[in-house]
Amino acid sequence: MSAYATIAFKPDRCNGCNECMSACAAVKGSAGQIDSRIQIVAANDSFELAMCRQCGDPKCVAVCPAAALAKNEGSGVISWDGGKCVNCLLCTVGCAYGGIVHNAAAGHVVKCDMCDAAVAGAPACVKACDQGALQFITSARIYNEVGDLEDLFVPGLSGCQGCNTELIMRHALRRVGPETVLATPPGCIPGMGAVGYNGLTGTKVPVFHPLLTNTASMLTGIKRHYKRQGREMTAMALAGDGGTSDVGFQSLSGAAERGEEILFICVDNEGYMNTGMQRSSCTPYGAWTSTTPVGERGQGKSQDAKNMPVLMMMHNCAYVATASTGFMEDLYAKLDHAIAASKHGFAYLHIYSPCTTGWRFPSQDNIEVARKAVETNFVMLWEFTPEAGLTLSRPLDQARPLTEYLKAQGKYRHLSAEQIVHIEASLAKNVAFIEKLAGPRKPATAQQAAVRA
Amino acid sequence: MNENRVDYLVAGASHAALSALAAIRMHDPAGSLAVLAREGHLPYSPTVLPYVVSGRSAPDRVALKPAEYFARNNIAFLAKHALQSIDACAKRVHFADGGTMAYGKLLLATGATPIIPPIPGLKEVKFHVLRTLDDAMALHAALPRTRAAVVLGAGLIGMHAAENLAKTGAAVTVVEMQPQVLPGYFDSEAAGIIASVFADNGVRLLLGHKVEKLANSAAGCTLTLADGSTLDADLLLVATGVAPVIDYLAGSGVATERGILVDTSMQSSVADIYAAGDVAQAQGFYDGRPLVGGILPDAVEQGRIAGMAMAGDPAAPAYPGSVPLNTYAFFGQQALSVGSQSAGEVVLQESSGREYLKIVMQDGRLTGIFGINRPFDAGIMWQLILRRTDLSAVREQFITEPQKTARQLMSKLWR
Amino acid sequence: MNAVLQPKPNYIVCDGNEAAAWAVSLAQVDMVAVYPITPQSSLVEYLAKFIADGRLGAEIVDVEGEHSVLSVLQGATLAGARTYTASCGPGLAFMFEPYMRTPGMRLPMVMTIVTRDTLTPQSVWGGHQDAMSVREVGWIQIYCENLQEILDTTIMAYRIAEHHDVMLPVNVCHDGNYLSFATGRVELPDAAEVAAFLGQRDVNWHVALDPDRPMAVDPLTGGAGGPGPALFVRYRKGQCQGMQNSLAVIEEVHADWARRFGRHHAPLVEAYRMDDAELALVTLGSMTGAAKDAVDEARARGQKVGLAKVKTYRPFPAKKLAEILAPVKAVAVVDRSVSFGWNCGPLYQDTLAALQASNIPAMSCIGGLAGADITITHFARVIEACAELAEKRSPVDTLWLNEHD
Numbered sequence A: 001m002s003a004y005a006t007i008a009f010k011p012d013r014c015n016g017c018n019e020c021m022s023a024c025a026a027v028k029g030s031a032g033q034i035d036s037r038i039q040i041v042a043a044n045d046s047f048e049l050a051m052c053r054q055c056g057d058p059k060c061v062a063v064c065p066a067a068a069l070a071k072n073e074g075s076g077v078i079s080w081d082g083g084k085c086v087n088c089l090l091c092t093v094g095c096a097y098g099g100i101v102h103n104a105a106a107g108h109v110v111k112c113d114m115c116d117a118a119v120a121g122a123p124a125c126v127k128a129c130d131q132g133a134l135q136f137i138t139s140a141r142i143y144n145e146v147g148d149l150e151d152l153f154v155p156g157l158s159g160c161q162g163c164n165t166e167l168i169m170r171h172a173l174r175r176v177g178p179e180t181v182l183a184t185p186p187g188c189i190p191g192m193g194a195v196g197y198n199g200l201t202g203t204k205v206p207v208f209h210p211l212l213t214n215t216a217s218m219l220t221g222i223k224r225h226y227k228r229q230g231r232e233m234t235a236m237a238l239a240g241d242g243g244t245s246d247v248g249f250q251s252l253s254g255a256a257e258r259g260e261e262i263l264f265i266c267v268d269n270e271g272y273m274n275t276g277m278q279r280s281s282c283t284p285y286g287a288w289t290s291t292t293p294v295g296e297r298g299q300g301k302s303q304d305a306k307n308m309p310v311l312m313m314m315h316n317c318a319y320v321a322t323a324s325t326g327f328m329e330d331l332y333a334k335l336d337h338a339i340a341a342s343k344h345g346f347a348y349l350h351i352y353s354p355c356t357t358g359w360r361f362p363s364q365d366n367i368e369v370a371r372k373a374v375e376t377n378f379v380m381l382w383e384f385t386p387e388a389g390l391t392l393s394r395p396l397d398q399a400r401p402l403t404e405y406l407k408a409q410g411k412y413r414h415l416s417a418e419q420i421v422h423i424e425a426s427l428a429k430n431v432a433f434i435e436k437l438a439g440p441r442k443p444a445t446a447q448q449a450a451v452r453a
Numbered sequence B: 001m002n003e004n005r006v007d008y009l010v011a012g013a014s015h016a017a018l019s020a021l022a023a024i025r026m027h028d029p030a031g032s033l034a035v036l037a038r039e040g041h042l043p044y045s046p047t048v049l050p051y052v053v054s055g056r057s058a059p060d061r062v063a064l065k066p067a068e069y070f071a072r073n074n075i076a077f078l079a080k081h082a083l084q085s086i087d088a089c090a091k092r093v094h095f096a097d098g099g100t101m102a103y104g105k106l107l108l109a110t111g112a113t114p115i116i117p118p119i120p121g122l123k124e125v126k127f128h129v130l131r132t133l134d135d136a137m138a139l140h141a142a143l144p145r146t147r148a149a150v151v152l153g154a155g156l157i158g159m160h161a162a163e164n165l166a167k168t169g170a171a172v173t174v175v176e177m178q179p180q181v182l183p184g185y186f187d188s189e190a191a192g193i194i195a196s197v198f199a200d201n202g203v204r205l206l207l208g209h210k211v212e213k214l215a216n217s218a219a220g221c222t223l224t225l226a227d228g229s230t231l232d233a234d235l236l237l238v239a240t241g242v243a244p245v246i247d248y249l250a251g252s253g254v255a256t257e258r259g260i261l262v263d264t265s266m267q268s269s270v271a272d273i274y275a276a277g278d279v280a281q282a283q284g285f286y287d288g289r290p291l292v293g294g295i296l297p298d299a300v301e302q303g304r305i306a307g308m309a310m311a312g313d314p315a316a317p318a319y320p321g322s323v324p325l326n327t328y329a330f331f332g333q334q335a336l337s338v339g340s341q342s343a344g345e346v347v348l349q350e351s352s353g354r355e356y357l358k359i360v361m362q363d364g365r366l367t368g369i370f371g372i373n374r375p376f377d378a379g380i381m382w383q384l385i386l387r388r389t390d391l392s393a394v395r396e397q398f399i400t401e402p403q404k405t406a407r408q409l410m411s412k413l414w415r
Numbered sequence C: 001m002n003a004v005l006q007p008k009p010n011y012i013v014c015d016g017n018e019a020a021a022w023a024v025s026l027a028q029v030d031m032v033a034v035y036p037i038t039p040q041s042s043l044v045e046y047l048a049k050f051i052a053d054g055r056l057g058a059e060i061v062d063v064e065g066e067h068s069v070l071s072v073l074q075g076a077t078l079a080g081a082r083t084y085t086a087s088c089g090p091g092l093a094f095m096f097e098p099y100m101r102t103p104g105m106r107l108p109m110v111m112t113i114v115t116r117d118t119l120t121p122q123s124v125w126g127g128h129q130d131a132m133s134v135r136e137v138g139w140i141q142i143y144c145e146n147l148q149e150i151l152d153t154t155i156m157a158y159r160i161a162e163h164h165d166v167m168l169p170v171n172v173c174h175d176g177n178y179l180s181f182a183t184g185r186v187e188l189p190d191a192a193e194v195a196a197f198l199g200q201r202d203v204n205w206h207v208a209l210d211p212d213r214p215m216a217v218d219p220l221t222g223g224a225g226g227p228g229p230a231l232f233v234r235y236r237k238g239q240c241q242g243m244q245n246s247l248a249v250i251e252e253v254h255a256d257w258a259r260r261f262g263r264h265h266a267p268l269v270e271a272y273r274m275d276d277a278e279l280a281l282v283t284l285g286s287m288t289g290a291a292k293d294a295v296d297e298a299r300a301r302g303q304k305v306g307l308a309k310v311k312t313y314r315p316f317p318a319k320k321l322a323e324i325l326a327p328v329k330a331v332a333v334v335d336r337s338v339s340f341g342w343n344c345g346p347l348y349q350d351t352l353a354a355l356q357a358s359n360i361p362a363m364s365c366i367g368g369l370a371g372a373d374i375t376i377t378h379f380a381r382v383i384e385a386c387a388e389l390a391e392k393r394s395p396v397d398t399l400w401l402n403e404h405d
């Protein structure tokens, strides 16, 4: 089965301008919003949506007695065939989204056909939305590309509910493939059972617990020996931010300076989440942790986070990039670049990974928090090679208010106005710094365009 | 696959069957699976037949699935295999042509067949029914010679057929015992609007009339009604209802009333034998009493649940119960009927000209909504009923703007 | 791949650090990881030079600290490499985390400790305190007396470590300042004969990080209620067993070395003039030379003194030592380190434990700390004290040899 591009709706960004409806109606040859296949419905407190979801197991198709509706296996779009439709309206019973409706002007049912987005780039409604309320999500292509690659972790990993690290682990390892030796220093990743327990393994590739301190060094020895023997393989680390930026930093810095051919992925959840949510040098200013608690005198962490990816860039690694699970296409592209770079030098990929348990937000909001981090510039997506320098994967000039991100997490609940001012000021400085490194804006690559959408 | 045994055997090849096949394959891509089609055609829907009659749908364009679908999903499509009897102890079925096949799980999705009322003389005259593609093609072939058609029964099948016959230019008369058309789906007021549209389009409706006897005539046949009047017809269509096809159950031990009695996973009284669609008598949504629903969306839903249960899919839901549903497009008008006319109090009933809207609620929850030329999303309303969504907070708004309010509610619910 | 340039004639004049480097070259290791520290630095410089000159065809990893030194080599060993490094003092302390882990993973690595006293006071000079501080971690520890023993033992260490009944890391200890910088004549064995002596390297048959043989290395093991603790016990017990097995292996390897190369070193404990001895010194490492001279002088004076030099310190050759010391009336153990918990030397404690079945009195002498000499005169004092002990048979205080130098 394939996965497909979809139109996503963010109700909190919709301002009810209905430009999408006008655009849709126009494309379908009508002037009236009533004829739009996307219907924005204003409610008291929000804007709601009635539109075809291009369901995976579409009931409208199942209840059609005339075989007039069919799901296109290539595009995923449910198409309507006017030559077969008998106008019985049974499809409208099958749809729980108001996505296929009888249109008086047309004299038959109509539904969204995604504007043949493969040709158009994005559906007309999405193009017309300048609020970011409608987004054309094309990351399904990743699934189509890698869905058949072997998942190299055991089926059941014992992560916290809603943790996105499992996503990172499975995706990354799948992409890297079986000719890999995987190091997972102590932390959430082996805590989930990646290395296994009591004689049982958690992966299908050779995997080990390095010490929290020596991941990059152990991988150095492994990679150097295989290279000496002329054997191709990837020496890969999936490490937490503590094992990367604190106690593991020395060996990491050494390996990076020596240009060891290692793929080092830091899964940054901004603290020692596995041991009970203690502070790390990646914990941001103001954040509650169990060692920077909030009380009469303590108000969360009183220092800014170490800018780990920038530090790695200053090692002049073969490749350094930041990524987020909120932007999987970008993450995938960077994973590819990092794997390629690790064949000739040190590749460092810093993935921001919101922690539902430690950051205190509902488990279903993980990807949302990850997105907000990027959309507010709190997390900046970029990549670096010695040849091209730093390039932004996403422009920094359309940031949403930082408070949207801060408010999404319990760990910032206590923040005072002054603390927020501090965070905003530090962020502004960081953004200016990265922008300066990025230099004048170059024309966006296709990948950048996708991340923006 | 062992030629004579399959893990899953599905009898019938229409909506309930197809939806079960998809559900089985979703969970078990490998188990051996065969489907029995009594006829020689690829699966088609009885619902499309009126349009085959009128010529709008070509018989070779109505297949619900192409042959290639069965090959791709590793499903043996056994055409012209009619189920004759079941040996439930041996878990084996016998075919009309004498063959047999053993099964792991069996789904009975043999649908319904027209009821032929015991009217004197009916058996002696030539008449049509409309349930199979062959029926439809026979009717279509008869059209050019048809001047005066009589349809017995003003249910959905009769009305669909009447409209499509009328559109070919024939004079059509519908004779119905009940005082209104489409009883069960619409109240008398709504039925009146529908009837008037038919009348405006030249269809003669004889409501509250009973046919007393029939006899052959030169053109075809003559019907004598209870009031003594007579009707001449060169084409007679009998559409006085359907009954589940369960003749093959004798001796099987499978419990039946009007149809096959099933539990909420669509399993019959005999283990590993399931039933879905028009053949099944599953619980009703409102009172839980088993009923024979006879509508397409139910066939799809029941087939899916049966398939999931047969394949052991842990996500298989319990059947929530049958809700009467109908979408009815006639002469360019749209009538929708979702839910029960009587399971609650009428909170709105208004009509003007060809528009009509009625809303029935109970304890702040929607139990039925009916409209003619008043758009609302039938699928969303069905969900609101099934989920027993509390509408108290938006009751007034719902009554004034049912479509918009329901869309708001569902959009929020889906998030 | 490894081109060891064989000098002619087959001996060289070198210091102890260079002798160790020659041994490493002859053992044809695959990888060395280096980080400098006094008095080890020249050893890794020699290695770097040998590799730069093509004399040793090994991979060299210049890492950023001792912690990484051992970590790199652990990785390499798990990938199948024969490895080497050297360290001491604070460097050894810094590598303690991976050091502690090496024997449990049963990695047959060889590392020289160019022994040095530990901080504090700040000191860069010889003493055994660094090696003694890690004596209970699970590495095999072998102490050398002279330059030739350094070369021969370092080569033998690979065969001991990689023996399938052992599979444990080996520390070859040589005394900082004394052996590291002392210069003398060292005979070089023939490279091909060394290769034959060591045989095929086979270091990760039991645990590997190899995509062709995927396995989880060191998953979490333990936790009450599951199979973990029993598994853990089996690992631990097996590790202890490997240590005990090594005693016989060390003897066997030394015997084979003597057969092939004509030089015999006592594998566990060397008995010197112990035949009719009534008093015995117990020594470790390079101090033994001066001690033997002191014994000779005492013998010349008519005192029946002998000496037992412990070569293999971990596992402790308790049986062998007890056997050698059995006939004497008193024993004086000379340590170049202290046991803070017992106000004595650690070798003394071990000797006491080995003697527990007999009632031979023993005393602890501590000397040679922070590079201090233990001269023949110091040993003469030790022999005197030992004679006194033999007479009085009552416990005596620890004798601090260099206290008033």
Ligand SMILES: Cc1cc2nc3c(=O)[nH]c(=O)nc-3n(C[C@H](O)[C@H](O)[C@H](O)COP(=O)(O)OP(=O)(O)OC[C@H]3O[C@@H](n4cnc5c(N)ncnc54)[C@H](O)[C@@H]3O)c2cc1C
Binding pocket: A088, A090, B011, B012, B013, B014, B015, B016, B017, B036, B037, B038, B039, B045, B046, B047, B048, B049, B050, B081, B082, B083, B084, B109, B110, B111, B112, B130, B131, B156, B157, B160, B245, B248, B276, B277, B278, B279, B294, B295, B296, B297, B299, B325, B326, B327
């Ligand atoms: C003219 C017409 C109009 C309709 N309009 C509507 C409508 O507008 N809305 C609506 O909801 N419903 C409508 N229906 C009803 C709807 O078509 C049925 O509810 C639906 O088809 C039931 O599906 P099913 O799979 O249960 O049975 P069926 O569709 O009846 O299929 C039964 C299958 O079983 C096979 N079969 C029967 N006996 C045997 C046997 N012994 N051995 C092997 N195979 C056997 C048949 O060949 C057929 O393939 C209409 C029906 C007709 C006839």
